[in-house]
Amino acid sequence: MVQPQLPQATPDDEAGTTADLATETGRSSRDVASASQRRLIWWRFRKHRLAMVGLVLLVAMYVVAAFAGFFAPFSTTTYSGEHAYHPPQVPRFSLQEGLFVHPTTGHTDPETLAPVFTPDESEHVHLRFFVHGDSYRLLGLVETDIHLFGPSEPGERWYPLGADRTGADLLSKIIYGSQISLSIGLVGVAISLLLGLLLGGISGYFGGTVDAVLQRVIELFMSIPTLPLWLGLAASVPPQWGPVPTYLMITVILSLLGWTSLARVIRGRLLQIRDEDYVLAATLDGVPTTRIIFRHMVPAFTSHIIATVSLAVPAMILSETALSFLGLGLRSPAVSWGVLLQDAQNVNVIATAPWLLLPGVAVVLAVVAFNFVGDGLRDSADPYGKRST
Amino acid sequence: MLRSRRRRRMAPVRAPRELAAVAVPAEELSEPDAILDVQNLRTTFRTDAGVVHAVDDVSLTVRRGRTTCIVGESGSGKSATARSIIQVVDNPGLVEGGRILFRADPDGPVHDLAALSATGDGIRSVRGGQIGLVFQEPMSALSPVHTIGNQIAEVLQLHTDLDPKAIRERVIAELEAVGIPRAAERVDSYTFQLSGGMRQRAMIAMALIARPALLIADEPTTALDVTTQAQILDLLAELKRELSMTMVFITHDLGVVAEIADDVVVMRHGKVLETGPVDQIFHDPQHLYTRELLASLPQREEAVTGAPSDEVPERVEVSDAVDTTVRHDDAAPSETPLLSIEGLRMEFESTSGTMFSRRTTSRIVAVNDVSLQIARGTTLGLVGESGCGKTTLGRCVMRAYRPTAGALHYDDGENATDLATLTTAQLRPYRRLVRMVFQDPYGSLNPRMTVREVIGEPLRVAGIAQGSELDDRVESMLERVGLRRDMASRYPHAFSGGERQRIGIARALITEPRLVVADEAVSALDVSVRTQILELLAELQDELGLTYLFISHDLSVVRKICDRVAVMYYGNLVEEGPAAAVFDDPQHGYTQALLSAVPVSDPRLRGTRPRVVYRPEEAA
Structure with missing residues (x-):
């Protein structure tokens, strides 16, 4: 069959976005043209200096937490009373x-x-x-x-x-404490993400009455003052439980309160994407509903979800710290940054031993690093949007 | 009292000093009667994606009392030029060089606006006071939280010493002057209470109330429907004559240029390509690009000799019932039509009210009892203004919506059925036979999928082709629509608007359909690209024996490619017939109004046609 001679797109017509992305990420236009979404996000993320600093810091913190015994000079149980x-x-x-x-x-x-x-x-x-x-x-x-x-x-x-009150090495305790403090954020966010995806997904996809009911439930959850609710839930954890079950309970408590905002973000994205032309196009292609959701819609917002999640983790870390600081979360002998900060509740102690506030510095570093990474992800998640400078 | 004192303090007290500092001898104007003389203007956007020279060494002269049109495609720098003149370039743009000589009074001093600080009192006294500005989108240019009266009054408060009562009177008078009925009531309404055309009129009133020497209108009619556009253009021409004002009019639409311009500046890629009087630009263009632009204009009628006349077009009012359809019926089609729409009706329910108040359900009839037939291998154009239900009708044919009533008889010789009543599962085989090309080349392609995946998706889910066979079909389809085979592995972001629309066409045609619904398929494209896509569609139709339902608000495009035309107005089909008959001998009042509103793309024909205004008859 003879192929018809059709007018080719003029060179002037070449995509401006590709050229922009190419200059921005320092790659050739050819690379950018066939780069997948994930690649583009990574390239843009690499250019985000603060986010890269945050990422390096986070990786370092998690490596130290994972190999806490090796990096800490002592164990948490050795102390010297004098x-x-x-x-x-x-x-x-x-x-x-x-x-x-x-x-x-x-x-x-x-x-x-x-x-x-x-x-x-x-x-x-x-x-x-x-x-x-x-x-x-x-x-x-x-x-x-x-x-x-x-x-x-x-x-x-x-x-x-x-050294702390017992004469144990504070550095070792901070390093061991990072195990709990850094993981509770991830586990907590994982649980809230699960809840959020499920409930937000149902809410956004079905809409109507289901949506209205779920949104009212979310509003109810959000309207309860956090601190008294924590108090109540934490009081229900039996004090004789060991550190591991307590830890799990605290995570569940935190994520039960944390899923609401994630569910809203997911619902909003779903509602927005449902009206996109390409979803209609997929429907008209005869694509079955499940494939539309998982092949066409979900990929469109995963990057945003990742960004939202990375911004939700520090909130979890802070909640754990606050709970433990108030004595409602973990208790000694479990070691977390919040538990360590309990020692710094007394003004007298802070005046004589200000180094007891150092676990707070660790909290700040972790939270700031997570926020930088989250910001960076959010900025690079949309390859078409111009990054605000 | 307190209020007026506060306003006084805001008055630009340092303006005279700042203006005096940038005064330039009048001899430096390139023409003595110039009101605005832009010399070697450079505006640059420095972003982290690189440096963009939006305005690159632009020189142009605007002569007093004339309308100068700056015309160009998107990204040509025409808006950036206008914004540079009054120093309101968006961040991070910066006027980096050149002079903008402005002489408000014929014998007054000449000032170089480019030398003024963008945030100083000097330029502020010029903006709004001596140079008025009308933007493209009145909804976003006017504040939604202030009444239009207050917004217009603010201009006077800043530039005059009138007391509030006098200001209000002036505002009402001005609103009346721009043709807003019941101005004394409308002065206290908010933007969302006004229609698009009314908003743009209010915007014009705001720009003109301080009686500026120069009015800059940046695509003021682009967001409007064609009949509203015609009214606004008439209004501007009228005001210009009455107030003997000078106007700079920015547009991408050569038809509008032919309608109103005295002088024309053609821009491309931030540079001025050609300037000249409108007659010369249209009938003796010098630059190749100008000729290309003109060639892309559909149906240029025979040039009539004679100079453009400035006569006011005659105004004719017509009214016809909206629920009668005028049919130009030639001999009834001999063979069975591919698609026969019978009594199609589509209603949408909208619920208002909250949980605790009584719910009110109102019905919107988007398509009201429309019957149409599309013969095999032909193109039916469906025209109408925004909100007339043409897109809804197209989506009903696609069965993206389930019609409330009516039938969609489809018959291609092998399959025959009524699409309107099929269930999702029953529809599946017809999804391959009836395909759609979308308007927005950006939103309709999933950015997370490669072109190969996007085009191959319908074949894959239908289980028609897989693996290398699928790839091969996708790639040969790409070649057919004028793209290269190796582009299949790219993602949509790597393509321009025109190329994306080709991908959209490839996706529609991959299943070898019989009927293609093209919903505003070329509306989002620049003129030159539009011509290419229309040619492609025509070639594919000849080759594959396709039938098109071509939905568009652009009458010139429809006239160019359609065999038959159907005109819709508020959900009703008002006129239907062969394209030539409908365009040359419109019977229904609305069609007449619509056609008379389309700008004639020849300045020599200006003012030769009466303007028809359509008022629907009150339904009994």
Whole structure:
């Protein structure tokens, strides 16, 4: 069959968006033309400097949390009663001794009742890489006692970020605490996402009465003041439960309150996409409803959902911290940033041992990093929208 | 009292000083009677996606008392030029060079507006006061939370010393002047209470109330229906004559240019290609691009000799009942039509009221008892203004909606059925035979799917072709619509509007359909691209024996490609017949009004046709 000679699109007609994206992402137009949605998002994300900083920070935090035993110089259970409220010790360096600190002995000042620590300058605690110390299970599997950095002799004490009330190393506790604090956000958001997708999806796709009822339920949930609700739900967790069931309950409580906003976002996106021409086109192609939803509609908003989720995680982290800080969430001996901050509830303690606020810095870092990443994702999720500068 | 004192303080007190600083000797104007002389203007947008020279070394002269049209396709820099003149370029655009010499009074001083600070008092006293501006979309240009009266009054409060009572009187008088009936009541209405045409009239009143020396109108009629456009164009011409005002009119529509321009500036890619009097541009174009633009104009009638006359077109009022259909019937079609629409009716229910108030359900009849026949291998044009139900009718034929009543008899010789009553499952075989081309080349292609997936989807879900066979069919279809085979692996974002529309056509034709519903298929495209797509559609029709239902608000396009034409008005079919008969001898009053409103694309024919205004008869 002879192919008809049809007018080709003129060169002037070439897509402006491709050229823009090409200059923006530093790729050739050809690459951009056949790049999938995910690729385009990643390229744009790479150009978002703050988001990249946040991403690197987050990856680092999660790696440290996963290998907490290795990165922490001590375990959470070793403590030294005489070193309670020990201030941070800065390592010193000499050619003979390498990195070291002087061991200290503590006593209470008889007049001010303040703890006083006197370094014994004749002795040295040598600080080395890959030292043997408290034993732990790497990733819960491999029993080992190797630590990245710490005193070379097992049993020696060093307080890089100071000590808490019991005389345990604060840095180790913050590192161990990140396991719970960082994962509770993910688990909580996962549960709320599930609920949100399901209920928001039903609400948005079916519309009508179902939608109206679900939206009123969401409004009801949103109208309850958070703190009293937390109090009530947390009170229902029996105090004799161990840390793991408590942890799970707290996550469930947080996600039961957190799904509402996600459900609304999903409903809104569904309602919007349902009216897109390409969905009508798919219907007219004879595509079955399930395929329309999963092949045509869901991919259109996954990137937005990811962005929303990454912005929801820090809210979860903050909620856990707040709950635990108030003593309603996790309790000792479980270690989370919120639990650690419980020690800093007392003004007196903050005045004498301000380093006890350091878990708060960890919270801030994690939350800010998540927000940067979320912002970056949101900006890069739409390859056609011009990024606002 | 307090209010007026506050206004006083806002008055640009430093304006005279700032203007004096940018005064330029009158000899520097390139023509002595110029009101505006733009010299080597450069406006640049520096975005993180690169530098865009929106206005690239543009020089143009606007002579006093004349209408200068700036014409160009989208992205040609015509709006950026206009916005640069009054320094309201959108962020991050910046006027980077050149001079904008403006002389408000014939013998007054000349000021270089480009040298003024964009946020200073100097330019503010010029904006609204000496240069008025009318935007494209009156709904977004007017504030929804203030009454139109207040918004118009603000211009006077800023530029004059009148007291509030006098201002209100002036506003009402001005609204009357722009043809808003019952102006004394309408002055207190909000924008959403006015129709599109009324809003644009209010916008014009706002631009003119301070009696500017120069009016800049940026696509003021593009968002309007063709009959409303005609009214606004008449109004502008009338006001210009009465107020002896100078006008810069920006448009992409050469028909409008022919209707109102004295001088024409043709722009493309931020540069001025050609300038000249309107007669010269239309009858002796110098630049190749101008000729291309003119060639893309449909049906240019025989040139009539003589200079453009400025006579007011005669105004004729007609009225016909809306529920009668005029049919120009030649001999009844011998063979059975491919699609026969009988008594089609489509109602939408809209519910208002909240949970606690009484629900009120109102019915909107979008399509009211329409009967039409489309013969095999022909093109039926369905025309009408926005909201007339033509898209709804198209979607009923597609069975995107289930019609409330009526029948859609489809008969291609092999299959014959009434599409209107089929269930979703029964419809499936017909989904391949009746296909649709969408208006929006951006929204109708899923950005998450490659072109291969988009075009191949109907075949895949119907289980007709798979794997390499599917790929091969998709790729040969791409070649057919004038794209390359290797484009199949690209995503829609890599294509321009015209190319996307080709993809949309490929998707419609991949299933070898009999009937294609093209809903405003070329309306979103620039003129030159539009011509290519129309040619493509015509070629494919000849080759594949397609039947088209071509829905459009653009009468010139319909006239160019359609065999028969059906005219709709508020859900009713008012006239139907062969294209030539309907266009040359319209019988129904609405069709006459619609046709008389289409701008004649020849300046020499200006004012030769009476303007017909249609008022529907009150239904008994």
